[in-house]
Amino acid sequence: MLVIFGITRTQRLLFARPGSCPRCRVAGPHQVLEQASRLTFFFIPVLTTRRHYFSECLNCGCRTELSRQQKDLLAAR
Numbered sequence: 186m187l188v189i190f191g192i193t194r195t196q197r198l199l200f201a202r203p204g205s206c207p208r209c210r211v212a213g214p215h216q217v218l219e220q221a222s223r224l225t226f227f228f229i230p231v232l233t234t235r236r237h238y239f240s241e242c243l244n245c246g247c248r249t250e251l252s253r254q255q256k257d258l259l260a261a262r
């Protein structure tokens with residue numbers, strides 16, 4: 186019997202917010218992204234194994250990793 190396992194990584198946009206970038210120092214729009222790793226069984230996602238949150242500057246593309254609490258605080262604003 187052939188069993189096919191795998192891991193896929195998906196990224197989705199949660200929301201956009203105004204902010205200032207630590208690298209380019211430009212105050213502008215940032216997008217908050219969720220990156221999830223999912224275990225697949227016969228190419229069907231069955232379990233999310235990891236979630237990471239990032240704030241990405243739309244001016245220079247600099248990414249800052251956020252904790253879940255930081256993401257929730259930014260979403261509540």
Ligand SMILES: [Zn+2]
Nearest residue numbers: 206209242245
């Ligand atoms: Zn920037």
